[in-house]
Amino acid sequence: MSSPLLGEFLRSRGVTRRDFLQFCATTAAAMGLSPTLAPRVAAALEQARRPSVIWLPFQECTGCTESITRAHGSTLESLIFQGISLDYQHTLQAAAGDAAERARETAMKENWGRYLLIVDGSIPTGNKGFSTVAGRDNVSLLEEVARGAAAIVALGSCAAFGGIPGASPNPTGAVAVSAIVKDKPIINVSGCPPIPVVITGVLTQYLTFGKLPELDALGRPMAFYGQTIHDRCYRRPFYERGQFADSFDDEGARQGWCLYKLGCRGPTTHNACATVKWNDGTSFPIEAGHGCIGCSEPGFWDKGGFYQPLSTGQWGSARTVGTAVGVGVALGVASAALARKRQKDAEGA
Amino acid sequence: MSLLDFARGPALQWSIVIFVVGVLWRLLGVLLLRTRKDLSEPRRDAAWKGLRLIALRSWPRKEFLGGTAFGEVMGYAFHIGFLLTLFFYVPHVLFFADIARGLFGTDLHGLTGLNWPTMPNGVVTLLSAISIAALVAVLIHRIVSPVKRLISNFDDYFSWLVTIAPLATGMAAFAHLGGWPYERLLAVHLLSAELLLVWFPFGKLMHAFTIFVARGSTGMLFERKGASL
Numbered sequence: 001m002s003s004p005l006l007g008e009f010l011r012s013r014g015v016t017r018r019d020f021l022q023f024c025a026t027t028a029a030a031m032g033l034s035p036t037l038a039p040r041v042a043a044a045l046e047q048a049r050r051p052s053v054i055w056l057p058f059q060e061c062t063g064c065t066e067s068i069t070r071a072h073g074s075t076l077e078s079l080i081f082q083g084i085s086l087d088y089q090h091t092l093q094a095a096a097g098d099a100a101e102r103a104r105e106t107a108m109k110e111n112w113g114r115y116l117l118i119v120d121g122s123i124p125t126g127n128k129g130f131s132t133v134a135g136r137d138n139v140s141l142l143e144e145v146a147r148g149a150a151a152i153v154a155l156g157s158c159a160a161f162g163g164i165p166g167a168s169p170n171p172t173g174a175v176a177v178s179a180i181v182k183d184k185p186i187i188n189v190s191g192c193p194p195i196p197v198v199i200t201g202v203l204t205q206y207l208t209f210g211k212l213p214e215l216d217a218l219g220r221p222m223a224f225y226g227q228t229i230h231d232r233c234y235r236r237p238f239y240e241r242g243q244f245a246d247s248f249d250d251e252g253a254r255q256g257w258c259l260y261k262l263g264c265r266g267p268t269t270h271n272a273c274a275t276v277k278w279n280d281g282t283s284f285p286i287e288a289g290h291g292c293i294g295c296s297e298p299g300f301w302d303k304g305g306f307y308q309p310l311s312t313g314q315w316g317s318a319r320t321v322g323t324a325v326g327v328g329v330a331l332g333v334a335s336a337a338l339a340r341k342r343q344k345d346a347e348g349a
Numbered sequence: 350m351s352l353l354d355f356a357r358g359p360a361l362q363w364s365i366v367i368f369v370v371g372v373l374w375r376l377l378g379v380l381l382l383r384t385r386k387d388l389s390e391p392r393r394d395a396a397w398k399g400l401r402l403i404a405l406r407s408w409p410r411k412e413f414l415g416g417t418a419f420g421e422v423m424g425y426a427f428h429i430g431f432l433l434t435l436f437f438y439v440p441h442v443l444f445f446a447d448i449a450r451g452l453f454g455t456d457l458h459g460l461t462g463l464n465w466p467t468m469p470n471g472v473v474t475l476l477s478a479i480s481i482a483a484l485v486a487v488l489i490h491r492i493v494s495p496v497k498r499l500i501s502n503f504d505d506y507f508s509w510l511v512t513i514a515p516l517a518t519g520m521a522a523f524a525h526l527g528g529w530p531y532e533r534l535l536a537v538h539l540l541s542a543e544l545l546l547v548w549f550p551f552g553k554l555m556h557a558f559t560i561f562v563a564r565g566s567t568g569m570l571f572e573r574k575g576a577s578l
Contacts, residue, residue: 217529217530218530228525228531239439239470240469240470240471242466242467260439260443261443268531297530303354304354309443309447310440310535320362320365321365321366321369323366324365324366324369324370325369325373327370328370328371328373328377329373329377331370331373331374331378332373332374332376332378332381333377333381335374335378336377336379336380337381339378339383340381340382340383343382343383344383347385
């Protein structure tokens with residue numbers, strides 16, 4: 001595979017120097033880097049060789065691929081993404097069958113130990129026939145490709161945490177990449193789907209500094225998942241003031257008040273939606289009037305109704321509390337009666 | 350079942366049941382005790398006037414101020430901070446509203462037309478911090494003071510622990526401290542509050558229910574005997 005410098009590639013696509021520097025500054029800021037590092041990001045990116053990337057889609061809905069490749073026109077993010085040498089992605093590539101598999105094997109051989117592996121979709125551990133690629137089951141294919149990878153990007157909540165395929169009752173025994181691969185660095189870029197700029201940010205950091213970004217406890221880049229949606233939500237002042245929408249069409253909703261009571265998972269969800277936003281920075285779900293559903297967190301599908309407030313406790317029923325009152329009264333009366341008898345006996349003695 | 354599901358579900362239900370049963374058991378067990386008939390001549394006629402002792406004992410007496418001021422100040426600081434945090438922090442209010450909805454099919458607003466006011470998070474954070482500081486201060490005082498140390502038992506220390514735990518875990522959850530996922534912090538906070546509920550009827554925390562009854566009955570007794578309140 002030829003791998004020209006990334007700078008040459010971008011210039012060949014008509015990217016101006018000004019646009020490129022602006023992208024580097026924005027990406028550096030998004031990654032939480034000092035603005036003074038932007039020129040270094042630019043210099044490193046220009047000189048970076050296009051890394052070989054092998055992308056394995058498993059049990060997925062193609063939403064992650066759509067998010068990355070079609071989110072919004074030919075922006076610099078998408079050009080950076082195109083700038084990688086995507087040697088295998090069976091949804092996108094023209095080749096099929098043996099030719100496609102040969103392309104993967106060739107890329108692996110030529111870049112052994114250096115290529116990036118992107119995985120989207122969860123991996124079924126039940127019947128091997130649940131999900132296959134060119135007759136290969138997902139587990140063995142992942143294990144084989146992961147062996148020669150420098151690092152793995154688990155793209156989307158399915159690859160990162162099992163996602164919807166792994167939701168109860170998990171009929172295919174779906175697991176995350178980290179459950180199969182134990183000896184390679186894994187970056188979880190969770191979300192259903194993840195934000196495009198997050199994946200390009202991770203790639204940029206890898207290309208710029210030759211190392212992986214700082215990760216949180218769940219293996220997600222701190223720069224994008226370090227804060228909750230709630231922390232950065234523009235509706236946060238309404239939460240502070242106790243102003244909540246009680247339904248999706250009441251006055252509170254029209255005034256743009258906090259959606260906490262309508263089940264918003266913002267306080268428990270770590271992602272960059274509130275700052276980076278979607279569709280070329282247009283908006284994000286809360287801005288569109290719906291609460292966050294917490295799609296970038298593990299097990300988000302199994303955490304109760306999306307429209308229950310987070311504070312909702314399954315505290316039982318009035319009958320349970322009523323029974324407790326009855327038992328408490330009976331015990332109190334009985335113990336008092338016993339004590340009175342003892343008092344009386346003591347007085348009589 | 351995740352830790353948070355457990356904390357929100359079975360642990361919450363059982364802690365409420367234990368709290369209700371335990372409080373009623375102990376309260377009725379005391380209130381229904383046989384009172385011996387007082388055959389002496391009452392010094393004053395209206396014994397009920399002794400109920401004012403409930404208020405009088407809530408304020409330090411000048412004579413003992415030197416010895417009680419620390420406890421009084423710390424006690425007020427803790428109780429005010431704790432109660433305001435408990436009843437006026439936004440997620441707590443939503444939690445109580447949810448319980449009301451479960452019991453009555455509607456929340457306070459639906460029942461009475463009134464809104465339950467809430468306080469800004471910054472104020473609640475400050476009040477929680479004051480509560481925690483007061484609790485730490487009284488613990489140090491208890492340990493340093495030879496007399497207090499001597500009369501302290503497991504109940505005193507364990508009641509202190511289960512009281513400070515919800516405050517500390519609540520602040521940790523609010524500030525996302527410790528590098529833990531928020532769900533785990535929230536679950537630990539809920540579990541610590543549930544531990545408080547479970548221990549409440551069986552330790553000295555029960556004073557929340559008995560203190561005013563005890564003061565009232567003592568006041569009435571004093572009044573009958575003509576003692577100065």
